[in-house]
Amino acid sequence: MHDRKVVRRRRAVLGLLVGCALILLTAYFGEGSGGGLHAIQRGALAVFSPVQSVASDALKPFRDLFGWFDDSFDAKGENEDLRKEVQGLRTDVADASERLRLSAQLEAIDELISSRGLDDTKPVNAEVTIVSPVIWYSTVNINRGSGDGISVGDPVLNADGLVGRVVTTVGNASRVRLITDADSGVTARTKDEVLGIVQTGTPGDPNDLLLQRIPRGDVPKVGDMVMTAGIESRRFSSYFPPRIPIGEVSEVDLDELDTSQQVHIKPYADLRDLDVVTVLTGSDAGAAETSP
Amino acid sequence: MTTVNGQLVLRLVVLAFVTVLLQLMFFAQVPVFGAIADVSPLVVMAVGLLCGSVAGASMGFSIGLLIDTALLQTMGLTSLVLIAVGYYAGRLRDLRDPQGTLAPIVLGAAAAAIATIGYGTAQFLLGAEQPLSWALISATLSTIVLDALIALPVVALVRRWLTPVLPEDPRRRRRRAYTTGGLSPLQRA
Numbered sequence: 001m002h003d004r005k006v007v008r009r010r011r012a013v014l015g016l017l018v019g020c021a022l023i024l025l026t027a028y029f030g031e032g033s034g035g036g037l038h039a040i041q042r043g044a045l046a047v048f049s050p051v052q053s054v055a056s057d058a059l060k061p062f063r064d065l066f067g068w069f070d071d072s073f074d075a076k077g078e079n080e081d082l083r084k085e086v087q088g089l090r091t092d093v094a095d096a097s098e099r100l101r102l103s104a105q106l107e108a109i110d111e112l113i114s115s116r117g118l119d120d121t122k123p124v125n126a127e128v129t130i131v132s133p134v135i136w137y138s139t140v141n142i143n144r145g146s147g148d149g150i151s152v153g154d155p156v157l158n159a160d161g162l163v164g165r166v167v168t169t170v171g172n173a174s175r176v177r178l179i180t181d182a183d184s185g186v187t188a189r190t191k192d193e194v195l196g197i198v199q200t201g202t203p204g205d206p207n208d209l210l211l212q213r214i215p216r217g218d219v220p221k222v223g224d225m226v227m228t229a230g231i232e233s234r235r236f237s238s239y240f241p242p243r244i245p246i247g248e249v250s251e252v253d254l255d256e257l258d259t260s261q262q263v264h265i266k267p268y269a270d271l272r273d274l275d276v277v278t279v280l281t282g283s284d285a286g287a288a289e290t291s292p
Numbered sequence: 293m294t295t296v297n298g299q300l301v302l303r304l305v306v307l308a309f310v311t312v313l314l315q316l317m318f319f320a321q322v323p324v325f326g327a328i329a330d331v332s333p334l335v336v337m338a339v340g341l342l343c344g345s346v347a348g349a350s351m352g353f354s355i356g357l358l359i360d361t362a363l364l365q366t367m368g369l370t371s372l373v374l375i376a377v378g379y380y381a382g383r384l385r386d387l388r389d390p391q392g393t394l395a396p397i398v399l400g401a402a403a404a405a406i407a408t409i410g411y412g413t414a415q416f417l418l419g420a421e422q423p424l425s426w427a428l429i430s431a432t433l434s435t436i437v438l439d440a441l442i443a444l445p446v447v448a449l450v451r452r453w454l455t456p457v458l459p460e461d462p463r464r465r466r467r468r469a470y471t472t473g474g475l476s477p478l479q480r481a
Contacts, residue, residue: 024368205427
């Protein structure tokens with residue numbers, strides 16, 4: 001008799017919990033981004049952001065310690081690659097400087113950029129407090145928000161290049177969608193003016209992005225730098241000012257280029273190891289042009 | 293089924309918050325050979341093994357809800373997956389009461405597998421437009437292996453935290469008597 005009561009109670013609790021989870025799931029999908037559950041999440045983000053910030057600072061020495069062990073293993077292999085990369089970059093810089101000096105067209109583009117006020121973007125530095133551990137969500141939370149002048153859509157960079165853009169912001173915290181997220185898309189071009197859209201490549205591999213929708217006939221080369229185009233495509237609004245470095249072309253498969261019009265890119269920014277980022281709060285780059 | 297008391301509930305609440313904080317601010321940011329440990333299914337599994345299926349499922353729901361809220365993810369999805377982990381760990385305790393030294397490793401791997409594969413499957417069912425790739429499989433497998441490796445200390449820590457407030461369990465008392473030199477009923481006879 002007692003056993004039956006226990007079994008009934010156990011099943012009732014299980015059913016209740018599963019029911020609650022399913023109701024939450026359904027309600028979350030059913031409501032818009034201004035709905036109650038989304039508001040609860042934003043409220044929780046605002047309330048717990050100070051706690052997250054303090055806890056993140058407290059745990060930083062331990063993260064750094066573990067990171068040091070991991071980095072030490074990687075450093076040996078990376079050293080050789082980096083030497084080769086530096087040599088290549090020196091050549092690239094010399095070539096680029098020469099072309100920049102000679103090319104009146106590039107000077108005109110620089111003037112155009114200056115005239116559009118992109119030099120006046122107001123950068124806000126922020127620390128990364130939370131990194132999504134789930135492969136499916138490539139997002140990070142940062143400890144600066146609308147109170148610091150950040151708004152939804154602002155581009156986020158680090159010292160290496162483009163990181164992502166702000167998708168949610170409250171007074172003292174924001175959520176940044178990385179360029180590796182499935183819902184992210186960045187209109188981009190190579191230094192040879194090959195246009196495309198940078199999208200996530202292989203889920204779980206932050207070092208593999210795709211430059212897609214490359215016009216037929218254009219063939220990017222391995223090692224070409226890919227940077228933001230600052231124009232709008234039919235599918236994605238451009239939240240990014242032009243000429244922010246994104247990465248370099250890492251693989252060009254001519255069959256894949258022919259059939260899928262895409263090549264692979266390795267991002268410059270190490271998106272698995274973000275510590276400090278900068279948000280460009282005053283940019284409004286994408287309104288002027290529309291891609292073909 | 294373990295009787296729930298106030299102190300146990302308090303310790304479970306503290307455990308849930310600490311688990312989520314550590315998961316998001318430490319483990320998620322410290323890749324080990326490229327893999328990221330996920331301690332939440334391990335803690336839920338440990339609670340299920342120690343406190344039973346109801347407490348395990350409730351812990352799974354709570355931790356999942358906290359993670360989804362903190363990360364602004366689809367609410368209810370992580371809860372659904374972790375409820376399964378906690379409930380089946382609790383049922384395993386009720387039916388078999390696994391006590392082997394290496395049991396946490398095997399169960400940790402199983403819990404991580406249920407959590408990661410279950411979450412991935414749910415994502416596909418909800419319409420994630422991502423191809424099933426080798427990198428995805430590799431990331432999933434490496435998380436399962438890493439979780440299996442850290443399951444032993446995680447379960448030990450959870451046991452250490454909860455044991456003082458767990459109600460006396462006849463099976464536990466019997467085991468303690470054997471392992472500390474007490475006579476078994478057969479020897480006494």
